Amino acid sequence: MSSTQASSTELSAVVFDWAGTILDFGSCAPMGAFVRLFEKFGITISIEQARGPMGVAKWDHIKALSLLPEVAAQWERQQGRPFTDADIDHLYEVFTPMNAAVVADFADFIPGALETVAALRARGLKIGSTTGYNRPIMDIVSPIAAAAGYLPDNLVCAGDLSAGRPAPLMMYRCFAELGVWWPATVVKVDDTDVGILEGLNAGSWTVGVAVSGNAMGLQLHEWNALPVAEQQLRREAAASKLRAAGAHYVIDSVADLLPVLDDISEKLARGIKP
Known part of the structure; x- marks a missing residue:
């Protein structure tokens, strides 16, 4: 070139x-994967919420969703503590294959x-x-x-x-x-x-x-x-x-x-x- x-x-x-x-x-493609990701951990998010940070790196996207007050509150109820970066790392590891599994369909x-x-x-x-x-x-x-x-x-x-x-x-x-x-x-x-x-x-x-x-x-x-x-x-x-x-x-x-x-x-x- x-x-x-x-x-x-x-x-x-x-x-x-x-x-x-x-x-x-x-x-x-990513929307359903984000919703299902949080469902796996007992947290409900809407498609509209999932779309909010779209365009950033997916780790940053998950982090941004974790900062939503209603998401943070659900996590504390489920886990008994606030989100940590280690939790974001774990969710990201779970998310990548979930997104990869559907991306070809879109x-x-x-x-x-x-x-x-x-x-x-x-x-x-x-x-x-x-x-x-x-x-x-x-x-x-x-x-x-x-x-x-x-x-x-x-x-x-x-x-x-x-x-x-x-x-x-x-x-x-x-x-x-x-x-x-x-x-x-x-x-x-x-x-x-x-x-x-x-x-x-x-x-x-x-x-x-x-x-x-x-x-x-x-x-x-x-x-x-x-x-x-x-x-x-x-x-x-x-x-x-x-x-x-x-x-x-x-x-x-x-x-x-x-x-x-x-x-x-x-x-x-x-x-x-x-």
């Missing part, structure tokens, strides 16, 4: 999140994803990827994606570096592996607020995907079954979360990305940076 970046005023790469952005419409590509990536390749752009999944889970997801034609130029997983999202370290690893060094020539596409912050903290353009991701939380058939008026209400609610995180652009899904890249390209050519 070439390590020479031609210009600071031309797009060089797009870095995609995985679940809710490229595949798994609604980012549904590995369908979001409509338009493969076509969009092909169009980016045709423009000469590099394709990076970061994820809140760890390596064992991505060892299942990556071959499924590759068999269907999705082979990003790199993959940075939660746990690969000393800090995950919203820190920019996974983006920095992408820059290094892709051979790009002007952050303003890179676009981060993500469905979570921490994923948007990951891109912002790296100095890149950010694009939130509102309908296909965690902010909406519906599978494709559920989304398609909604009346148009209800779709619009939910679209606005999901988009507002991503805008609040600082997303430069918000679209329904990656199928709508190309016009955004055209707009960013025009801004870069005029010397405008994120």
